[in-house]
Amino acid sequence: MRPTIYDVAKESKVSIATVSKVINNSGNMRDSTRQRVKDAMKRLNYRPSMMASALTGKGTETLGLLVPDISNPFFSELARTIEDRAHENGMSVIICSTDYNPEKEAKYLDLLQRKQVDGFIVASTFQDKSLLNELKSNGVPLVMLTHDNVGLNAPSVSVDDFKGGYEATSYLISAGHENIVIIAEHANSSSMRIYGYREAHVAHGLTCSEENIYKTTALVENGRKTFLEIVNKGQTPTAIFACNDLIAIGVIQGAKEIGINVPMQLSVIGFDDTILATTTVPALTTVAQPISDMGRKVVDIIIAEIKGEDLTTESVLFPPELIVRGTTK
Template identity: 65%
Template structure:
């Protein structure tokens, strides 16, 4: 159970009012008593940021959402779905973009706790897992989204990245492409997508070459730079599997700038199936994640966790779907 202000008062041998005065730095209290209360709060891992909520016992009807990059269309679409579903349930959402920065992660977690949110949705990869473990230890309602971490002992919702990588690469191999470059991020999801690609090569009786993997961060600009690198160091490449749509779109734009006809001279597959995938010319072949289903489900689960005050330990894995459009064709 979550530690409450009553536990602090009992452990410190003082009244609840005294603990409240220490928290809010009000009233005349001996320094020794004040220090004793703070020591107990530290011992019980009781954060001042959540104390007001524990004291009043009231719900703020607010959820906290952490994403790595709100400019990424996948996360912006996911956040919109979460907000819409929360609104249907009478809740508000405070969203923070961490930029995969450890300092920002800590800062925003502290902010959300000060705002006394009822529960947290973590869609960011998160560098300092100890911060999340502390939240779990306090039994603060928490659900991981797009990030699967069994060590936390909380519910994780994600897509089957291994299957998605397998389907994307199998599609290209079936078209006769063998020299396929892979653009990936330094994330667990990209890692699983690469494993899926490797398995596809083995299934087709071919050898997977790790030198074809280029690791970068998700942006259109980086997708452009990656194609420049590929054309310089591996000009025999006939296809590219990008582990997200942003990188794929960057490749597509650079190919057009360099006069490379897609898909006649270069086939491209992305991952996510964001709204941008349908608006490119030619339209992007990509692996779809069920964004609306995942966003709605995570809100329903966090509400269930808040209501029952028990941290469930489910692993929900959605199946991705390969959407074949106009950026892939037979290898010529």
């Protein structure tokens, strides 16, 4: 049976109140008494209840992080940075992967609330924003890791997706490409990258064909299939801007499969600059998100909210950076 605070009190021959003071590092007592209680906790392998701490208003020193797909290197690298920054501040992180599924979103929000997490970090567009509005109305600290927070009174941290899309497309146009296909995701971030893609065409005096805009989900296989679909339609783009490194890698695989040389016959640009970008042959040209800076900033904001600071209007927009490697010519 799991030991209780009563067992610790009996083992150390003190009151329950004294044990509670030791757990919460409060109250005045002899050092010898405090050490005796700690020794008893160690002997019994006693772990204080985080739920009990929450009920006393002390908090659980835990954050809830909701990401759409933890297997996506961007979100896994982001989650690691968030976890490291939280650890620096004495906090832990519970990570949940929602798959853009409204049922999972509701389930995990309920689970994390029952676990009394001190605040929420939501790292993507939420399908049902009413759930997040309910959190905010209940005074729960919440930060969005996306600029898609319209109608949601919450601070946000994100990258300038429009600028990233514009710079990637402008670079390709400046390199002499006029027939550029964009393969995007079904996400708000990709919508902003598409706007940048369109605007770059306008700025360079080129017509932007809507037939060159494709959407899929962020999987290597989907990038490969979409590229082969483009080729089978008879389209002959000289460049492809993929709104995700995974999709870009799939495009490279598809091109290799049918004998198209990257970059001599086809230039490819990705987005995110995850660790995978340097593992392709040739290495992937991509638009880098400052993952480490974004992760650290979002934790700093949520901790400030937990401490009672009003940051509902805080909106941090990080600039992207085009990293030129070997998949563009």
